[in-house]
Amino acid sequence: MRAPTSRNRLRALAVAAVLATTGTLLTVSPQPAQAALPPQTIKDPVHYWNDVLLNVVRREGGGPGPMARAAAMMNAAIYDAESSYQLRWKGKITSEPYIHAEKYAGWFEGPDEEERVVGRTAYNILLKLYGKNQTAYLDARFRERFGTEPTGFDLLDTTVVGKMVTQMMDARNGDGSDDDRVYVGDSATGAWRPTSYPDMRDPNCAQASQAVTPYWGQVKPFALTSGSQFRPPTPGLYGTYEQLLAGDAYKAQVEAARSAGADKPTAKTPVINRTPDQEAAAWFWANDNDGTYKPPGQLLQATREIATTRGLNTYENAKLFALVSIAMADAGIAVRDVKFLTPIDLWRPVSAIREGGLDPEWKPLLKNPAGVNVSPCFPAWASGHATFGAAWAGIMKRYFGSDRIAFDMTTDEPRSPVKSRHFTSFSAAARENAYSRIWLGVHFPWDAEDGLTLGDKIANHVFTTRLRTL
Structure with missing residues (x-):
């Protein structure tokens, strides 16, 4: 997650402490009412964050394998987050989760909660994958969607979003995607070699x-x-x-x-x-x-x-x-x-x-x-x-x-x-x-x-x- 303000950090720590000791939200003061979402040009949050991903890929470049890995991490995390929302407020899920769906704590469904669960999960996965170069762009798309700052406090980060992000990052940690060994060519006739001929210099x-x-x-x-x-x-x-x-x-x-x-x-x-x-x-x-x-x-x-x-x-x-x-x-x-x-x-x-x-x-x-x-x-x-x-x-x-x-x-x-x-x-x-x-x-x-x-x-x-x- 992005670093919150001092006041919001204290509030998040208090929430975490209550959850750790009681397993409920009985003693937690309600968070401020969520602002209404701005007008949306892309209705569904899954579609919106996939649109964000495609624009990040356009900006980043690179091979198709890493791009496909990023899509799988984001969309599988979105699916587990959405499954968690379904478990919490709809009572069941119809398909098994990819890793784990959390029936998280909560008294009542907050405004735009499904949107927030999906969007905050997607944003934080993309931030971890592309934050080196694309933080400003991701923040702008978050503001466009929610009308708020991504660093703002949201109780869902504690109850469900953080868990969805952490379990996906843990699952992919050490998966070999950072292997930077270089290829050593084979001189055999028929073996691949760069096709940089004098009239085709790439x-x-x-x-x-x-x-x-x-x-x-x-x-x-x-x-x-x-x-x-x-x-x-x-x-x-x-x-x-x-x-x-x-x-x-x-x-x-x-x-x-x-x-x-x-x-x-x-x-x-x-x-x-x-x-x-x-x-x-x-x-x-x-x-x-x-x-x-x-x-x-x-x-x-x-x-x-x-x-x-x-x-x-x-x-x-x-x-x-x-x-x-x-x-x-x-x-x-x-x-x-x-x-x-x-x-x-x-x-x-x-x-x-x-x-x-x-x-x-x-x-x-x-x-x-x-x-x-x-x-x-x-x-x-x-x-x-x-x-x-x-x-x-x-x-x-x-x-x-x-x-x-x-x-x-x-x-x-x-x-x-x-x-x-x-x-x-x-x-x-x-x-x-x-x-x-x-x-x-x-x-x-x-x-x-x-x-x-x-x-x-x-x-x-x-x-x-x-x-x-x-």
């Missing part, structure tokens, strides 16, 4: 040591037993780079990526097998660069839009966002296990095409903000976009009991020629997300397929083992 990926979160696959998952629990076979069932590159399946993969993902025709690749709609989809799903809400953020935004359309209440939203976020956090861990901790750290299509002697002028469609053609700074297999997308779709179709639900999605990608796309099912969106990476020139087809399989297995495990209906 200062953010000039050497192997700049690989993004290479040991994220060893982070403690939120629901899986380990990052390798659903690890797929090596591409094409090959175990070494030599066997992989010698196989016909690999050669077919390279040709598929070459013809579908080229930026422009070249002398040796005169035809691009990509439709205008596929190119639009490639950019729609990108969100690779800092300043965007990243791939998990795009899926959280879609969750919010779908939940709003379907009229979910706060408790339902809390559960849905927690499930989606836990699945995507574990997807981020599992796909990094595949990328970095298996025998094959597969190179990107541009390396396969150029260093394989097929086309020295070939470039992927993907570009950074400076307009330089680039590939993401980590191995190709399997696709993170595909894994995140399938984990999200797997939760959504299980939560709503149907895959065949039509919806629209939006994008943060500035190069996207369209700002929204329509889908007739969750699986259709996930598959387009996966194959967009081939059309963008940064993945092979098996990266997409293995990512889709991996993500759905994660979703099924999360849905059947966490937050189960009571």
Whole structure:
């Protein structure tokens, strides 16, 4: 929690002392009446604080794994806090908590208590995760929501919010997310290496040591037993780079990526097998660069839009966002296990095409903000976009009991020629997300397929083992 004023600190200590000795609030003077909430542009508190998270991600940048971890921590804590509110004032919960729900002390429900329980929990989780750079922004969003200072006294901090925040931070303490070891590249043909050619100089990926979160696959998952629990076979069932590159399946993969993902025709690749709609989809799903809400953020935004359309209440939203976020956090861990901790750290299509002697002028469609053609700074297999997308779709179709639900999605990608796309099912969106990476020139087809399989297995495990209906 943020440090309170001296008067409020004394009051909080008194409350804590009474609770510790009596277990009730009988002798505690009532706190000052809560001010009415300011007018709200985002009605549901779960949606509001996820909007705050996405803006923090835009401001912070970084890899999708840490962003997904933050979303899981915030939304799982929100869910346990909301479950605590339900236990206290509605008498029951319909699904098991993620860690623990507290039937906290209280004589009567205070004004906007559900809003305060959710919001103060979310704010304090985000403050602990991003307070180094984003305190001023988080404080401003707190004031926008509540019309008060985040340092102001609220009895709920003592009775429930502090417990929700502490149990989540304790659960994630020492989870391996602070592992800052750098990647040591492999010189073997077929192994990933930075794709910083003279005509593709990316200062953010000039050497192997700049690989993004290479040991994220060893982070403690939120629901899986380990990052390798659903690890797929090596591409094409090959175990070494030599066997992989010698196989016909690999050669077919390279040709598929070459013809579908080229930026422009070249002398040796005169035809691009990509439709205008596929190119639009490639950019729609990108969100690779800092300043965007990243791939998990795009899926959280879609969750919010779908939940709003379907009229979910706060408790339902809390559960849905927690499930989606836990699945995507574990997807981020599992796909990094595949990328970095298996025998094959597969190179990107541009390396396969150029260093394989097929086309020295070939470039992927993907570009950074400076307009330089680039590939993401980590191995190709399997696709993170595909894994995140399938984990999200797997939760959504299980939560709503149907895959065949039509919806629209939006994008943060500035190069996207369209700002929204329509889908007739969750699986259709996930598959387009996966194959967009081939059309963008940064993945092979098996990266997409293995990512889709991996993500759905994660979703099924999360849905059947966490937050189960009571």
